Amino acid sequence: xxxxxxxxxxxxxxxxxxxxxxxxxxxxxxxxxxxxxxxxxxxxxxxxxxxxxxxxxxxxxxxxxxxxxxxxxxxxxxxxxxxxxxxxxxxxxxxxxxxxxxxxxxxxxxxxxxxxxxxxxxxxxxxxxxxxxxxxxxxxxxxxxxxxxxxxxxxxxxxxxxxxxxxxxxxxxxxxxxxxxxxxxxxxxxxxxxxxxxxxxxxxxxxxxxxxxxxxxxxxxxxxxxxxxxxxxxxxxxxxxxxxxxxxxxxxxxxxxxxxxxxxxxxxxxxxxxxxxxxxxxxxxxxxxxxxxxxxxxxxxxxxxxxxxxxxxxxxxxxxxxxxxxxxxxxxxxxxxxxxxxxxx
Amino acid sequence: xxxxxxxxxxxxxxxxxxxxxxxxxxxxxxxxxxxxxxxxxxxxxxxxxxxxxxxxxxxxxxxxxxxxxxxxxxxxxxxxxxxxxxxxxxxxxxxxxxxxxxxxxxxxxxxxxxxxxxxxxxxxxxxxxxxxxxxxxxxxxxxxxxxxxxxxxxxxxxxxxxxxxxxxxxxxxxxxxxxxxxxxxxxxxxxxxxxxxxxxxxxxxxxxxxxxxxxxxxxxxxxxxxxxxxxxxxxxxxxxxxxxxxxxxxxxxxxxxxxxxxxxxxxxxxxxxxxxxxxxxxxxxxxxxxxxxxxxxxxxxxxxxxxxxxxxxxxxxxxxxxxxxxxxxxxxxxxxxxxxxxxxxxxxxxx
Numbered sequence: 001x002x003x004x005x006x007x008x009x010x011x012x013x014x015x016x017x018x019x020x021x022x023x024x025x026x027x028x029x030x031x032x033x034x035x036x037x038x039x040x041x042x043x044x045x046x047x048x049x050x051x052x053x054x055x056x057x058x059x060x061x062x063x064x065x066x067x068x069x070x071x072x073x074x075x076x077x078x079x080x081x082x083x084x085x086x087x088x089x090x091x092x093x094x095x096x097x098x099x100x101x102x103x104x105x106x107x108x109x110x111x112x113x114x115x116x117x118x119x120x121x122x123x124x125x126x127x128x129x130x131x132x133x134x135x136x137x138x139x140x141x142x143x144x145x146x147x148x149x150x151x152x153x154x155x156x157x158x159x160x161x162x163x164x165x166x167x168x169x170x171x172x173x174x175x176x177x178x179x180x181x182x183x184x185x186x187x188x189x190x191x192x193x194x195x196x197x198x199x200x201x202x203x204x205x206x207x208x209x210x211x212x213x214x215x216x217x218x219x220x221x222x223x224x225x226x227x228x229x230x231x232x233x234x235x236x237x238x239x240x241x242x243x244x245x246x247x248x249x250x251x252x253x254x255x256x257x258x259x260x261x262x263x264x265x266x267x268x269x270x271x272x273x274x275x276x277x278x279x280x281x282x283x284x285x286x287x288x289x290x291x292x293x294x295x296x297x298x299x300x301x302x303x304x305x306x307x308x309x310x311x312x313x314x315x316x317x318x319x320x321x322x323x324x325x326x327x328x329x330x331x332x333x334x335x336x337x338x339x340x341x342x343x344x345x
Numbered sequence: 346x347x348x349x350x351x352x353x354x355x356x357x358x359x360x361x362x363x364x365x366x367x368x369x370x371x372x373x374x375x376x377x378x379x380x381x382x383x384x385x386x387x388x389x390x391x392x393x394x395x396x397x398x399x400x401x402x403x404x405x406x407x408x409x410x411x412x413x414x415x416x417x418x419x420x421x422x423x424x425x426x427x428x429x430x431x432x433x434x435x436x437x438x439x440x441x442x443x444x445x446x447x448x449x450x451x452x453x454x455x456x457x458x459x460x461x462x463x464x465x466x467x468x469x470x471x472x473x474x475x476x477x478x479x480x481x482x483x484x485x486x487x488x489x490x491x492x493x494x495x496x497x498x499x500x501x502x503x504x505x506x507x508x509x510x511x512x513x514x515x516x517x518x519x520x521x522x523x524x525x526x527x528x529x530x531x532x533x534x535x536x537x538x539x540x541x542x543x544x545x546x547x548x549x550x551x552x553x554x555x556x557x558x559x560x561x562x563x564x565x566x567x568x569x570x571x572x573x574x575x576x577x578x579x580x581x582x583x584x585x586x587x588x589x590x591x592x593x594x595x596x597x598x599x600x601x602x603x604x605x606x607x608x609x610x611x612x613x614x615x616x617x618x619x620x621x622x623x624x625x626x627x628x629x630x631x632x633x634x635x636x637x638x639x640x641x642x643x644x645x646x647x648x649x650x651x652x653x654x655x656x657x658x659x660x661x662x663x664x665x666x667x668x669x670x671x672x673x674x675x676x677x678x679x680x681x682x683x684x685x686x687x688x689x690x691x692x693x694x695x696x
Contacts, residue, residue, distance in 0.1 A: 073583065075582070075583050077582070077583065087463040087471075089439070089442050089474070089475055090442050090443040092439055092440045092442070092661070093437075093440035093444065093658070093661040093662050093663050094443070094663070095505075095508055095516070095663065103511070104508050104509070104510055104516075105510070106508070106510070106516045106658070106663035106665060107663065108582070108657055108658030108661060108663050108664075108665060109437065109439065109440060109658060109661060110582075110584055110585060110658075111437075111579055111658065111659035111660055111661075112435050112436075112437040112659075112660050113435065113579070113634075113659065113660070114579060114585060114589055115437075120437070120438070120439070120474065121473060121474055122472065122473065122474055123439075123471065123472055123473055123474045123475075124439065124474070132510070132514075132516075132582075132657065132658075132665055133510055133511050133514075134510025134511040134512050134513075134514025134515075134516075134665065135511050135512060135514075136512065136593070136594055140511070140512070144511065155445075158445070158455060160454075160455035160456070160484070160485050161455070161456075161483075161484050161485015161486050162485050162486055162487070162490065163485070164485035166445070166455070166457055225462060225464065227461070227462045227465055228425075229427070229459055229460075229461065229462075229481070229483070230423060230425070230427050230429075230461075230481045231460065231461035231479055231481075232461050232462075232465055236465055280464075282464050283464070307457075307459060307483065308443055308457060308459050308462075308483075309462075311442075311443040312443055313443045313444070313445055313457045315457055315483060315485070
């Protein structure tokens, strides 16, 4: 399955080569033109049948949060820092892959028997942690690992429960998968799909790709936080798993174009497709960079709810995935006849 | 089969204290290949006899390693189908977040350990470690479907695949003390080619992590002349004191202290020296916290020894050991057993 391939590929921000080649392989036969820009974004183009000058851009980022090697200790242990936002508490007792040869290492911690009572209560910080690859000194590690090597979670794609998926990097390989599926259809307008780099470290890929494409309308497809879990009040639920894709109204980086947001939501309601609004203004996504491109671009965002996002074990519901595809399909059909600049859904 | 491949199977199989059946079936099968008689007692200990080569001797040595592992247990199923849980044995709560688990219900059910997302936590909460009462298991089922599969009291293990690291290092869950079981299996292999007069009782004990219970009943049953426990010892990392730890890849640690008969300690050291087996010394000032403690005070008392296999990150799901240490532990044990062939035990062990 597409999502399995995409989530098990590695692509920490700035080191997206593996996931990029997986995506390139998937889309080569589906697009009219494709190229990789100067910072590593994939820009794929499908020419419109009737109005090729009208440009719609779908965007998903292919990078994932991860870690990077910053020092090799005399003991052979590896010190690291995070790339993108990671709660250090999810790192304890995990297995990771390091560098281009995917060398396995473990993030171990002091045995509970040897901890003081106070230590047990304190959250460890990244500076307290290290990775052990089984070597016994600096030289042995240096033969295998370089400073600056990217480190990714070792986490398999697993289906479980009632229609759920557990994987790493669902943020935003789920968006990449949806974009790839959207390339199966023909449209009147030209469709650009961009798979961006470096979203997790500051929306950098999208800024450059959007400038290049300069679309009339942009839609960001994301994996977003989902907090419908114990310990959280229901009014704090940003999204709910299994209740449809979430439409953004605003977040810390942008307002969605009102017409786009309203239209996406209404398509769900009118067609009995589960849909929800994202109920937090926390965080941001590539819309933040895209909507500020050139004179400004009308941009919306639709997201798949993901529990435990930015951890080795993020969780999504397959129904949300299929319903998201349905809504985007209907949205693209609906705007086919529209004059984008006067577009009012 | 190579000992690392045996250890891989042992590490991956589940066997939380009190529910060792899956681990026990695997170990039973392996023990049967080399031992003359294998039985399982009332608590679930596996007791395997490898008879001595001199039938007139009738002396008994017990070699014990516990097969149980720490884990979790289902405490509650909430109205949204999330599971609350408690620990079985000394779990470090800090290592549980974002772990994959298997809930051993009617079927094995996959789940993820979750907590409230960081952006909804207050500042001061973010500096605190995650506590078990704030964690839950997400199995992706409604309460109704969850209850069909899972009951209160079901055991839970971390879903972790054994991993081969660089050098002779390996990592996995339950290496405490499946590494000890692997060392016992190595000892059995070595004894095939070494003449030994003692009857050797190899025991895979249950419920060590919750109170040395399996060793208590199995040693009562055997009443050995000598008892040796094989367990793991804290492996050295730079954040730990040297005096609290032993080094990986430097051979088994021979324990010493009140729990250990001094003559057994000395003989183990002498054998290691004689056969050039690298070894370390581990001082246990009072209790060793291992099956050796239960064995020592069985019936009228048993002279006891303890070998520790160095293990980093003990009681986490990424415990890390060195295969050579495990092999050397098995070899030292076998040579020790053979060294007692003509020894007058009463004289030797007399204080």
